[in-house]
Structure formats: structure tokens, C-alpha cells
Amino acid sequence: MSDLENFTPKLTADGSFTFVSQEFGESFHSHYGAKQESFFKFVEPTQLARAAQKPVLRLLDICYGLGYNTAAALQTIWAVNPGCCVEVIGLELNPAVPQAAIAHHLFDNWNCNYIEILKQLAFEHQVQTPCLKAKLLIGDARTTILLVHQSGFWADAIFLDPFSPPQCPQLWTVEFIKQLSLCLDQDGLLATYSCSAAVRTALLSAGLSIGSTPPVGRRSPGTVATHARGGVAGEQGSRGESTQRVSSASVPLSQAEKEHLLTRAAIPYRDPQLSDSTEVIVMQRQQEQQTSWLEPTSRWRKRWLLGTQGRDFMGTSL
Numbered sequence: 001m002s003d004l005e006n007f008t009p010k011l012t013a014d015g016s017f018t019f020v021s022q023e024f025g026e027s028f029h030s031h032y033g034a035k036q037e038s039f040f041k042f043v044e045p046t047q048l049a050r051a052a053q054k055p056v057l058r059l060l061d062i063c064y065g066l067g068y069n070t071a072a073a074l075q076t077i078w079a080v081n082p083g084c085c086v087e088v089i090g091l092e093l094n095p096a097v098p099q100a101a102i103a104h105h106l107f108d109n110w111n112c113n114y115i116e117i118l119k120q121l122a123f124e125h126q127v128q129t130p131c132l133k134a135k136l137l138i139g140d141a142r143t144t145i146l147l148v149h150q151s152g153f154w155a156d157a158i159f160l161d162p163f164s165p166p167q168c169p170q171l172w173t174v175e176f177i178k179q180l181s182l183c184l185d186q187d188g189l190l191a192t193y194s195c196s197a198a199v200r201t202a203l204l205s206a207g208l209s210i211g212s213t214p215p216v217g218r219r220s221p222g223t224v225a226t227h228a229r230g231g232v233a234g235e236q237g238s239r240g241e242s243t244q245r246v247s248s249a250s251v252p253l254s255q256a257e258k259e260h261l262l263t264r265a266a267i268p269y270r271d272p273q274l275s276d277s278t279e280v281i282v283m284q285r286q287q288e289q290q291t292s293w294l295e296p297t298s299r300w301r302k303r304w305l306l307g308t309q310g311r312d313f314m315g316t317s318l
Contacts, residue, residue: 007100013217017106019066019097024163028065028097032217035110037193038072040216045191045224045250046157048073052080056087060148060155060183062171063162064090064136066101067118073157074114078131088134089148089155090121091141098122098136141171142274145179154185160192165199165269169281173271174202181206181227190225195257197266197297198285199223204261205268211250212257224250256304264289265297 009017014033021028029037043049051057057077061070070088077084092098099122101107107115117134120127125136137144141162158180162171170176172194184190192199195212203210203225213222253261260266267289269281276284 007097007104009104009106015109016068017104019100021163023094024167026163026167029068030217034066034068035072037216038068039076041193041213041222042069042159042161042191043072043076045213045222046159046189048076048157049080051156052077052084054084054156056085057157058087058153058155058185059089060153060158060180061088061090062141062145062158062160062180064092065097065161066106067098067122068101069159069161070121070134071107071110071112071114071118073159074117074132075110075112078113082131084131086132086134087153088132089153090134090136091144091148092136092138093140095122095125095136095138142176142179142271145176145183146274149179149182153183154188155183156185156188158184158188158190160190160194165194165196166282167278169269169278169285170271170274170276172196172199172202173269173274173281174205175271175274177202178206179274181208184208184227186227188226191222192224193222195221195223197260197263198268200257200261201266202268211252212254213250256300259300259304260297262295263297263300264292264294265300266294267292 006022007019010020010027012018012029012031012034014036016033016035018027018029018034059073064070070090074086077086102119102122107118117127117132121134121136125138127134137147160180162168165172180190190208191213200210200223203223207228208225209228210223210225213224215221267285269285271281
């Protein structure tokens with residue numbers, strides 16, 4: 001059996017398909033809609049339609065996967081400005097995933113104009129045209145992100161799309177997210193589907209400001225982040241300063257979300273050398289939680305359970 005045969009298309013509610021990862025035991029997308037996630041959880045929060053007015057736009061796609069997020073980005077950017085020169089770096093652990101997406105013709109119902117580009121990127125790992133310079137770096141993202149930083153690549157938008165923190169904690173640690181912040185342009189935006197308190201704490205620890213993005217297919221929101229100097233949706237930065245930048249696709253954290261960051265759930269994952277195993281990272285966080293003086297997350301949950309805002313937020317992974 002070839003690696004490509006390990007992936008069987010799974011229909012989602014918006015008519016697009018996804019895969020299930022045998023390694024991580026999770027679907028690459030929610031059953032609500034794989035295609036809609038790419039646009040509403042990543043493209044819109046990073047304001048790519050507005051950024052496309054720039055002559056050059058740089059995108060860093062963490063966990064490239066099937067290629068949906070990059071496809072949605074290119075579709076959006078070139079619909080606004082066909083002359084925009086786009087530079088893309090994708091990080092992916094398993095090259096068979098994007099190749100299987102092409103082999104199974106998963107873009108056929110997207111009305112996607114760039115299938116040949118996505119095919120070349122999946123199989124050759126690089127594409128260069130007059131308006132696109134793209135490369136796919138294969139391997140552990142904790143190693144390849146260092147290469148991105150060393151190359152001087154500063155992204156206007158970063159898509160942070162690993163599997164969930166409990167299953168893939170190594171790509172949600174304070175140290176890894178710090179590396180992402182070093183690759184984010186001063187006016188750039190980072191978007192992720194996660195609203196985990198541990199993830200948001202890591203973003204704040206990296207000197208970023210955060211805001212919530214609207215829920216897509218589930219009750220819990222996503223998160224958008226930018227350098228504290230810029231700010232997101234009027235949210236306060238990690239040092240408490242007032243921020244000015246407004247993102248049309250994000251809102252300030254609710255009181256429930258702010259208090260969530262003061263509980264044991266907010267203790268972040270750590271990986272000092274960017275090399276620890278999943279088991280070690282999870283165990284060390286559990287040990288830190290057990291000795292923490294922070295409020296138990298169960299108490300926070302009970303406090304907010306009766307409020308509408310709290311109920312909307314309870315769908316999040318803690």
C-alpha cells in the first residue's frame with residue numbers, strides 16, 4: 001500500500017472533503033465544512049483581501065496539509081489584485097497529504113483556478129511564476145521554522161493550523177509560537193482555529209496581542225494575533241498597553257475569555273529545545289498544573305456556565 005492510499009476522502013457538510021490522520025487520530029477539518037474553514041478561520045481573520053492591495057504579499061502556512069488554506073488565500077488575493085506577487089512558505093510533516101488531495105481530485109468542486117500550481121507544489125515542493133514564489137518545506141515544523149526565520153522571511157499572514165493541542169502539543173508551545181512571532185511582519189496577522197487558554201497564553205508570551213474570531217461550524221471562537229504595537233480589535237497587549245489597530249474579522253476577548261486566561265488551563269505547553277516528545281510536553285504541563293496556585297478551570301466553568309456568553313465559549317478545548 002502506498003502512502004497516498006492511507007488517505008480516504010471524507011465528505012464534510014459544505015460539500016468539500018477532508019482526510020482523517022491515522023497518526024494523530026483526528027480529522028484534518030471539522031465535519032461542518034473543510035472549505036469554509038479555510039476562508040472563515042484563516043483568510044478572513046488575516047484580512048488578505050485588504051493586504052492584497054500590496055505589491056508583494058508573504059504567507060506562512062503552518063501545517064500545509066491538504067493545501068486548502070493556501071488555495072483559499074491565492075483565490076482571495078488574486079481575485080482582488082491579479083498583479084499581486086505572492087510568496088508562500090508551507091510547512092508540512094507528511095508530503096503524502098497534499099499529494100493525496102491532488103490524487104483524489106479534492107479541488108474539483110472548489111472552482112479553484114490554481115489546481116496546477118497546487119499540484120506542482122505538492123509533488124515538486126516548489127513553484128515559481130511571474131506572480132508566485134512558493135515552496136513546501138517537509139519535516140518537523142520545529143526544525144523548518146528555524147530555516148524560515150534564518151532566511152529573513154517576514155509574513156504578512158501566518159496560518160497556524162496543527163492538530164489539536166492535546167494531540168500535537170509540540171506546535172503550540174511557548175517556544176514554537178515565539179519562533180512564529182519572529183517570522184511575523186510588524187503589521188502582520190496570525191490566525192488559528194484554537195481558543196485554548198494555553199495557546200492564547202503562548203501567543204501573549206510571544207509579545208503578541210490577541211482577539212477572538214467568530215465561531216465557524218462550532219460554538220467556540222478562533223484567535224487572531226498581531227504584534228502588540230499594532231493590536232487587534234482594541235484588545236490589550238501582553239504588557240497591558242492600549243492598542244489601536246482594528247481587525248474587521250475579530251473582537252476583543254469577552255470577560256469569560258479573559259478570566260479563562262487566569263485559570264490552570266492557561267498554563268502553556270513548553271518545549272525549551274524544540275525537540276521534546278509529545279508525551280514529555282504533555283506530562284510537564286500536567287505537573288505544572290498540579291502544583292499551580294491558579295484557579296481550577298472547573299471553577300471558572302461553573303461560574304460562566306449559566307451565562308449565554310459562557311455557554312457559547314464552553315465548546316472550547318481546555
